[in-house]
Amino acid sequence: MSVVIIVDNGRIIDPLHGVDSHGELWICDGRIVAAGSVPADGAQRFDAEGCWVVPGLIDMHVHLREPGEEYKETIVSGTRAAAAGGFTGVACMPNTKPVNDCGSVTTFILRTAEQGAARVYPVGAVSKGSAGGELAEYAEMKEAGIVAVSDDGRPVMNSQLMRRALEYAGSHGLPIISHPEDDALSRNGSMHEGFVSTRLGLRGIPAAAEAIMVYREIALAELTGTRMHLAHISTAASVDLIRRAKDRGIGVTAETAPHYFSLTDEAVRGYNTNAKMNPPLRSEIDRRVIIEALGDGTFDAIATDHAPHSVLEKDIEFDLAANGIIGLETALPLALALVRDGSLSVGRLVELLSVNPARILGVAGGSLAIGSPADVTVIDPRKRFVFAEETIVSKSRNSPFLGRELTGKAVLTVCGGRITHAELMPN
Amino acid sequence: MTGQQTHVFRHKHIFGLEQMSREDIEYIIATAHSFKEISNRSIKKVPTLRGKTVVNLFLEPSTRTRLSFEIAAKRMSADTFNIASSTSSAAKGETIIDTARNIEAMNPDIIVLRHSSSGAPHLLARHVDCPVINAGDGTHEHPSQGLLDIMTILEHKERLDGLKIAIVGDISHSRVAGSDIIGFTRLGARVCLAGPATFIPYGIASAEVEVAATVKEAVTGADVVMALRIQKERQQDPLIPSLREYAIRYGINREVLQYARDDVLIMHPGPINRGVEMSPDVADGPWSVILDQVTNGVAVRMALLYLVLGGVKESQDTEG
């Protein structure tokens, strides 16, 4: 007998097909089907009154920590956190231990992910061991299932290596995801360079450390004619460069993270290591420009850069503490705040969190068309909740949003027709 | 004994001067003044902190500040324990939190912390119950030094309001400058900074803080000139080409001092590189109050130890 899920009374938003209307969404055996096209007896029916029904959210930048640092997160715990946050797919960065720089690590990740609660799209390393020396074997990793390559966590400082990586990845149909940072400028820095860093006596990371490499990546994308995706953009200067590159038709895409449009370097005061990440929280001007660039299409995606760490890495001296925060369970409410204040339309939000990540990575999803895999997220945009430690699904707790009251939440997540998260009760 | 009784000192921890109001600073200095006299007695000891335990946790090398805190505690009859970086477990990979928990088990009344990381006192304070006094953290603040600098200036000038204070040298990497700039401006002084741009931190200029193009400009008309200790580079970051070139361009010497006020005070947090940031005749000359700074350091630290414990005397009649 078929497994049928019916989501009633929701506002169905599918920007790829220009859909924004009230109605029902039917799922049968893992696919989206036309309403009424299959027998409804025995179906699980959810009343989505007041909710939005959107294509499953895709986070194109997470760190799942497995293999190697399972005490921080595992593929299973990380995908459960993803499902709780409304995500049906995540692209996991290769900076695990060992680095995902060969087919066997990719295969391990994908096999482990079968037990997970979301689709996992592994990203392979640009260079062997992400050491910035030799190219990793892209063809082998692609065969094993990677969707892109990146040395994320550290920049590819050698411009010739990056050029060759772009060309070689292009031959294998893989996009490159750049972590744009000039590490000579950022070295030993632990927060944004500005008035706050001066006051706190913390070594600053200038905005130029990012913009310089963003420009290099644009120049290399133009030189090679190959696609380049820029990860976790945090500064106004980078936004300006990306906007101009796009105007000139250069094949770059870009993402930012919820913390860059929600917080500034002021959050570091008191030496809060949960406000430490790389790139760092920037100034209020940067924050505003980031929001504007989400609205005008300069940014293609919102990605969390979900980076779990334990107290061992976080409850220590600020300059020694690890970079990164968890983000899967807060991304949606933080992005919804931009919809509420009019900075983003609902359709644009869905593009940023689902349609575009699927397109950039070349994976399924981002669509509610009949016949598509049933990756669906139901969002209650008015649901209020306190982001409290005890409610966190991720294994780690390193978030600057702990204790915050947030508005808007995924209340039902369906991944491939399987319910991976439910706060709505079937009736 | 603590001057005006109207002010309530409400700081459990001393992280820096940023947390202090003008009234707080004046109250600490007034308290320090009342303690300074003890150091001039033949029996330099009062029972004020008898039975109290002060742990000096110095996880970065320092002789002068540690000694000053130790003398301050002993003059008030507290028991002191020194844990220095060489004897601590930091070298063995024990974290500051582990160290703090172990110290906590000894029931200290105050922990005085010197640490190479900015914000380490904040971290420590989250893990212990007792007050924490910052004895210098990274490039953040060195509040007791800032306070003793203020006390020294007040002794000679009676006020900071309207004074021009030049600070010359590596402002970016100086926790002393961090505290001095806040303290001086909060008490109404105008601060003028000088040094090569590699030494001037981002965003420091404000209504009360000016960045001069040259040492001469900073020193001209100054009531106080403070020189900071110079290092050629830090963390593989090239800051100046040589100490020689620095001394020629930015060193405080007799020649440049002729532009300062006649009654200018020369200060230095020490230890001085004689011939680099300051010529020897200036350091040892008549304007120099560098030794007053050392004396006042003990008084200020006595005041801080006293005030964080609520300013409560263990026994009456301590002043005799």
Ligand SMILES: [Zn+2]
């Ligand atoms: Zn990165």
